[in-house]
Amino acid sequence: MLMTSSFAFAETSSKSSFASTVYDPVKTELVLNLVVTCTDPIRPGPNAASKDGERSEIWPIIGGRFDGPGIHGTVEAGGADLPVLRPDGVEVVDAFYRLKTDDGQIIIIHNKGLAYPIKNGQDYKYRLSPEFIAPKGKYDWLNKSIFVATLVYPVPKGMELARGPHQNDRLIQVLRLN
Structure with a gap:
């Protein structure tokens, strides 16, 4: 009986537009712009x-x-990004660092994702999936949400924070899935 029911579902779904219908659309909301400075x-x-x-x-x-x-x-x-360059040319981003809010709270971010070559093979497109560990209270929403992010390098004009020739910035835009 179970086998027949499963088969009936598979047969029905193959005739429908199952793969082209979004039943619960996902929206994004920009929640953070981070300018991260590295050496x-x-x-x-x-x-x-x-x-x-x-x-x-x-x-x-x-x-x-x-x-x-x-x-x-x-x-x-005190944090770092320890990327791995895979044999296929895709870079796996693996960054771990801390944020300190203006009201003194510490939030840990673990930013993982992929950077893959585009155009001339010299530039990369970054797609990330940050996870946060935040204290309960005002910032607890960071623990209860799913995020995606982009990384822009170099940062847009006017957003630079780097102070010397051996420092560089990247802009990470974090979006919450709703």
């Missing part, structure tokens, strides 16, 4: 090979700033 990358040395590609750079995070509706603050020094 030049550190080379890990001769042990760059990893099981899933090459980890030839570590990007130390030394500061930054973030703003969004009801949330503002700084990016704390």
Whole structure:
């Protein structure tokens, strides 16, 4: 009986527009603009090979700033991005760092995603999936939401924070799925 029911569902769905109908559309809401400042990358040395590609750079995070509706603050020094370059040319972003809100709360962000080459092979398009660990209270919504993000490098004019020749910024725009 169960087998017949499953078959009937499969037969019905293959005749419908199942794959082209969105039953619960997803909307996005821009909740954070982060400008993250890094130093030049550190080379890990001769042990760059990893099981899933090459980890030839570590990007130390030394500061930054973030703003969004009801949330503002700084990016704390001490985090890093440890990307892996896969054999297919796609870079796996793996960044872990802390945010400090203007009212003194610490929020941890783990930003994972992909950067894939576009156009001339020199530029990359970044698509990220940040996860937050926030204290209960005012910022608890960060724990209870799903986010996607883009990374823009270099940052748009007027948003730069880097102060020296060995510093660089990237703009991360975080969107909440609704």
